[in-house]
Amino acid sequence: LANRTRRARIDDVADAAGVSKTAVSFAFNNPDRLRADTASRIRDIAEQLGYRPNPVARMLSAGRTLTMGVLTPQALAVVFSNPFFGEFSAGVARTAEHHGYGLHFISPRAGSLATSLAGASVDGVVALGLSGEHPEVEHIRSAGVPVVVVDVRDIPELSGVVIDDEGGAHAAANHLLELGHRDFMVIAMEPPLAGAPLDPHSVMGMRLAGYRRALAVHDLSIPDQAVLTGPASIDGGIRAFRLGWERGDRPTAVLAASDAMAIGAMRAARDLGLRVPGDLSVVGFDDIDLARYTDPALTTVHQPIREKGEHAAHLLLRLIADEAAAPVREQLPTHLVVRGSTGPVPVRRQEVPSN
Amino acid sequence: LANRTRRARIDDVADAAGVSKTAVSFAFNNPDRLRADTASRIRDIAEQLGYRPNPVARMLSAGRTLTMGVLTPQALAVVFSNPFFGEFSAGVARTAEHHGYGLHFISPRAGSLATSLAGASVDGVVALGLSGEHPEVEHIRSAGVPVVVVDVRDIPELSGVVIDDEGGAHAAANHLLELGHRDFMVIAMEPPLAGAPLDPHSVMGMRLAGYRRALAVHDLSIPDQAVLTGPASIDGGIRAFRLGWERGDRPTAVLAASDAMAIGAMRAARDLGLRVPGDLSVVGFDDIDLARYTDPALTTVHQPIREKGEHAAHLLLRLIADEAAAPVREQLPTHLVVRGSTGPVPVRRQEVPSN
DNA sequence: TTGTAAGCGTTATCAG
DNA sequence: CTGATAACGCTTACAA
Numbered sequence: 090l091a092n093r094t095r096r097a098r099i100d101d102v103a104d105a106a107g108v109s110k111t112a113v114s115f116a117f118n119n120p121d122r123l124r125a126d127t128a129s130r131i132r133d134i135a136e137q138l139g140y141r142p143n144p145v146a147r148m149l150s151a152g153r154t155l156t157m158g159v160l161t162p163q164a165l166a167v168v169f170s171n172p173f174f175g176e177f178s179a180g181v182a183r184t185a186e187h188h189g190y191g192l193h194f195i196s197p198r199a200g201s202l203a204t205s206l207a208g209a210s211v212d213g214v215v216a217l218g219l220s221g222e223h224p225e226v227e228h229i230r231s232a233g234v235p236v237v238v239v240d241v242r243d244i245p246e247l248s249g250v251v252i253d254d255e256g257g258a259h260a261a262a263n264h265l266l267e268l269g270h271r272d273f274m275v276i277a278m279e280p281p282l283a284g285a286p287l288d289p290h291s292v293m294g295m296r297l298a299g300y301r302r303a304l305a306v307h308d309l310s311i312p313d314q315a316v317l318t319g320p321a322s323i324d325g326g327i328r329a330f331r332l333g334w335e336r337g338d339r340p341t342a343v344l345a346a347s348d349a350m351a352i353g354a355m356r357a358a359r360d361l362g363l364r365v366p367g368d369l370s371v372v373g374f375d376d377i378d379l380a381r382y383t384d385p386a387l388t389t390v391h392q393p394i395r396e397k398g399e400h401a402a403h404l405l406l407r408l409i410a411d412e413a414a415a416p417v418r419e420q421l422p423t424h425l426v427v428r429g430s431t432g433p434v435p436v437r438r439q440e441v442p443s444n
Numbered sequence: 445l446a447n448r449t450r451r452a453r454i455d456d457v458a459d460a461a462g463v464s465k466t467a468v469s470f471a472f473n474n475p476d477r478l479r480a481d482t483a484s485r486i487r488d489i490a491e492q493l494g495y496r497p498n499p500v501a502r503m504l505s506a507g508r509t510l511t512m513g514v515l516t517p518q519a520l521a522v523v524f525s526n527p528f529f530g531e532f533s534a535g536v537a538r539t540a541e542h543h544g545y546g547l548h549f550i551s552p553r554a555g556s557l558a559t560s561l562a563g564a565s566v567d568g569v570v571a572l573g574l575s576g577e578h579p580e581v582e583h584i585r586s587a588g589v590p591v592v593v594v595d596v597r598d599i600p601e602l603s604g605v606v607i608d609d610e611g612g613a614h615a616a617a618n619h620l621l622e623l624g625h626r627d628f629m630v631i632a633m634e635p636p637l638a639g640a641p642l643d644p645h646s647v648m649g650m651r652l653a654g655y656r657r658a659l660a661v662h663d664l665s666i667p668d669q670a671v672l673t674g675p676a677s678i679d680g681g682i683r684a685f686r687l688g689w690e691r692g693d694r695p696t697a698v699l700a701a702s703d704a705m706a707i708g709a710m711r712a713a714r715d716l717g718l719r720v721p722g723d724l725s726v727v728g729f730d731d732i733d734l735a736r737y738t739d740p741a742l743t744t745v746h747q748p749i750r751e752k753g754e755h756a757a758h759l760l761l762r763l764i765a766d767e768a769a770a771p772v773r774e775q776l777p778t779h780l781v782v783r784g785s786t787g788p789v790p791v792r793r794q795e796v797p798s799n
Numbered sequence: 800t801t802g803t804a805a806g807c808g809t810t811a812t813c814a815g
Numbered sequence: 816c817t818g819a820t821a822a823c824g825c826t827t828a829c830a831a
Contacts, residue, residue, distance in 0.1 A: 501826090
């Protein structure tokens, strides 16, 4: 019965029912203001005509879209392959759904985040993975859309949520120190712009600071050049570990700044004939779902990924409700989860094949 | 400089520049039709006023949203935790981005998919995980939005993409048979509606058919009751394997209909003291990224997950361009990837602890 | 080269 | 209880 040539509009229904557009609108959104039989007759006719209110027109009229955006500086194709992002999005989605909001993903269009943001019909945006020094941040702020930033510490005017990166990293390093380890390899996420200096306010900057604070107690240090970097993926971890091995690093423990990289390091180590944790201990960071299922299960720093998404979404909802509200900044706790990938330092470091 | 009380509209810019709305519109979308200096003057003033064209108004006027939807019958919070979904979405996102489309995720609102679909401003939808018998399918079709279905075989009027589930499953079972295995445990995804009979056209129906065809050659069969089911997750796989074990199943090989479940089965087996593949071989299905990184690496049936997303998005784009186009149905190939989780059947089945 | 005016499809105000 | 009529903000013939 649906019209194949043109989608039915409110006027078509009104004409067919012999009433005004207002009546049709009421029949859907405000049935109490119509006589019961009128309302149901209108709805029947609408049904027959296959009428659906046009959501865009509704948005324009209402002045809001009931949609929130998740904004990332990376292409969606890469970001959706990242378990951390999936779990975070699950959190955002949960509160969005719960409040009747839809979810729209925004990534750079024609190279520019500002451009794609301008084209997206959202009431507000949760921005992920934006370093404070990202050149786009200013554009995004000036876009006039409510924004909540995640993992950004250096823009006090913006609402946002962060986690205790420094404390978590400190706990991770401390755990290894207590097990007797003194020779560390540090594997880090590479900075957003290749070769850029490490921003101390960034996630990686905070984590590195935590590692260093713990090591300093034992008069150990991690020179910047000693830190191995790569993309925050399993492959990135594999390559980083191999690189370190090839240049002669022979640590008894690995501090990896992300679980994916930690898993890669474990894999690379095993391929080199090392046993985990017998010959090498590995600590990750994030506690993604997968960390419980690796073999051995990964010792890591837990951060509440889904909750982070939920909190960010709640902050955004508040901001949408009252754009003039003062910025709110939340910090969520982290804690170490000891599983199977860490153990006491080997008594006597045995010779291992160098290939 | 941005107006804090009200977002600048096109009229504000027109007034400030002393021109008409048309001129302002042209300055952004059709600069050639203005004198160069006029256009740039207008853009400067717009910039100062913090003017951004309202995307919703633009959509209404243009009659399209430049957005495609990804529709799932499950809550986004669960679906984003699923690696398969992430990889599929990455594929959709890739072609969407490439064609200037945004991505909007649609999950049941107030229990109804049709409701949330009606409220979403999209030009079309890629529907994932919808069984042909899903009660919502009819509503979605009648919503009048171009739809591409994925993994649905029994609605010829709809464009869609499927994979060779039957052939892949056949290859998986055959591989194990050639290794000498004769005692199988089959672990399957549970049907969408608990307790519903298995739909032979569904993904699971096709895969089971493939297993059975291979086994039939050796006069082996898999009664429906013998199949263990659970959610398509690692935990689901763990529980399914344990359940089988507890009721006395002592297979030499596991046919798991999803990688997540296969990984769970491997884990559960190891917890019971079984070695993989020494005591037990395991084959998965899907070949998610993770399958390469488990220990041992998972032998599994590869399906081109990202490509599936890309193809679906392309089909949708075609449908959006020409709604009257005849439905197109694509089938993508699958193939077995032999890795470390399968091996020859144990010569003498050793006694294993029953707990 | 620029301006006028008519949509786009709803919702909401305010008389009747 | 019902129906004109005016927003909502932009695009685009068409006219000047």
